[in-house]
Amino acid sequence: MIGSRLDIRPSQMGVRQWASECVAALVARPGRSALTALGVFLGVGTFVTVVGLANTASGQIDARFDALAATTVSATDARRSADAAFPFGEESEHRVRQLNGVVAAGVYWHLPVSGEQVHASPTGDRMGVEVYAVSAGAWKVTAPRVRSGRVYDEFADRHRERVVVLGAAVARRLGITTLATRPSVSIQGTSFTVVGIIDGAARNPELLLAVAVPRGTALALWGAPTPRTAATLQVATQVGAAVQVSEEVRAAAAPAQIEDLAVTPPPDPRRLRDGVGGDLQGLLIGLALVCLFVGAVGIANTTLVAVVERTSEIGLRRALGARRHHIAAQVMGESAVLGGIGGLIGTSVGIVIVLVVSVSRNWTALMPSELVFASPLIGVVVGAAAGLYPAARSAQIEPTEALRR
Structure with a gap:
């Protein structure tokens, strides 16, 4: 329509x-x-x-995680006075190792080697690398991966042998590629024989970039460390024993100087x-x-x-x-x-x-x-x-x- x-x-x-x-x-x-x-x-x-x-x-x-951080206890030198005695004496490690659940224990600290005072030979290039005093027990805690030679033992530590262990990077910079020629390193004019080169570590990775000297040798040449050095007693424990060890380590390491130690317990794993x-x-x-x-x-x-x-x-x-x-x-x-x-x-x-x-x-x-x-x-x-x-x-x-x- x-x-x-x-x-x-x-x-x-x-x-x-x-x-x-x-x-x-x-x-x-x-x-x-x-x-x-x-x-x-x-x-x-x-x-x-x-x-x-x-x-x-x-x-x-x-x-x-549990194999490393949850099984590591550290006790640090925390002296308030420079006149106080060094808390980690020769028997400290032995007493700590007697605690239940302790696998290994050792002391290490940074040495006062300043400037370009490390070189491979009298005519070699000088390097400003770090130098640490490391006890034989500390190597057991560190669990290094040895690329060449070996780490020094308690004999070298106790008899103040002039030997060193180098991190792989330091050895490369010093031009040391083999230990067959028994190379040596000069630290502040003192000669040390290189006995080992490491290229890995479960703990204390700073040692991979340093020169390590036996504890006894370091005490003889440079004396006891000052409170500012913050020497550390590191303890490796069995799984589940770290909390208990952290409560006992001060009394075992320095029974007369308990207040001079600061203990770092393991963090909560979870x-x-x-x-x-x-x-x-x-x-x-x-x-x-x-x-x-x-x-x-x-x-x-x-x-x-x-x-x-x-x-x-x-x-x-x-x-x-x-x-x-x-x-x-x-x-x-x-x-x-x-x-x-x-x-x-x-x-x-x-x-x-x-x-x-x-x-x-x-x-x-x-x-x-x-x-x-x-x-x-x-x-x-x-x-x-x-x-x-x-x-x-x-x-x-x-x-x-x-x-x-």
């Missing part, structure tokens, strides 16, 4: 049609689609890798372990989130360029009846699908990298199961979020202006 209103229904887009349009758009531009998915792939892959390695490294901290693991994981997760953000920006940029290039196509679809939210839904759908593909591939590659690193380091790989299942979904969310702005831009395209181009 003339004058009656026409009943025109607005266009509709079903889920199947929406999915087919998204897939068709992605397949039509495979190169661009691959580059767009690459951003999420890198972000999710990095996220899975760093979280997996953080958990694996935390597991190694758990496995090794608290310190959790703190280290949490800090490490937080740092790496922060890095992974930055990578995800960079990937999202890459997707948004690529999708926006694609919208600009498809302006005529979008205008034609609008002219044929497509509504604004149809165009926006397709653009967001394309971004979400690419994000999901990139997330799935990135998750797989990240798991492989964690496994390879763990096997090469002889570690036990620890990968949270929720991370494995959630990472592809993270890719979908990142892709959809990155497509929000391009989708909004595409929905604003007017058919008449688009068709003029």
Whole structure:
């Protein structure tokens, strides 16, 4: 009837049609689609890798912590007066070693060797390296890895032998590569025979960059250390005995000078372990989130360029009846699908990298199961979020202006 209103229904887009349009758009531009998915792939892959390695490294901290920090007790020279006697006498180590649960005990301190006073020969280059007095018992606590020769024993300590042990870096700087020629080192004009070179240590890593002299020799040449030197009696204990030993070590080491010793008990294993693991994981997760953000920006940029290039196509679809939210839904759908593909591939590659690193380091790989299942979904969310702005831009395209181009 003339004058009656026409009943025109607005266009509709079903889920199947929406999915087919998204897939068709992605397949039509495979190169661009691959580059767009690459951003999420890198972000999710990095996220899975760093979280997996953080958990694996935390597991190694758990496995090794009790054997070192939780079994180490230190007693430091804390004399208030320089006139007080040196608290770590010759019998101190012996008495401490008699305590239940003690594995080894030894004293070490920094020697007053200042300036360029160490060299390998009378004509050799002088070096300002650190020099420590280290008792034979302290080597048992340090548990060094000997690269050449050996560390000196209690005989050398007791008889004040003029021998030294060098860290590998110091030996290299002095030009000492072998002990077959019985090399010597001069310290303040006194010659010492090099008996060993170490390149690793379970405790006291500072000795790897120093020259170590027997305790008895150091006392004979330089005298007892001053309170400022802060000599340390370090004790290695059995697992579970450190707290008890820390309460008894002052009375055993210096019964007449208990107030002159400051004891450092072992830290709470769980608290310190959790703190280290949490800090490490937080740092790496922060890095992974930055990578995800960079990937999202890459997707948004690529999708926006694609919208600009498809302006005529979008205008034609609008002219044929497509509504604004149809165009926006397709653009967001394309971004979400690419994000999901990139997330799935990135998750797989990240798991492989964690496994390879763990096997090469002889570690036990620890990968949270929720991370494995959630990472592809993270890719979908990142892709959809990155497509929000391009989708909004595409929905604003007017058919008449688009068709003029």
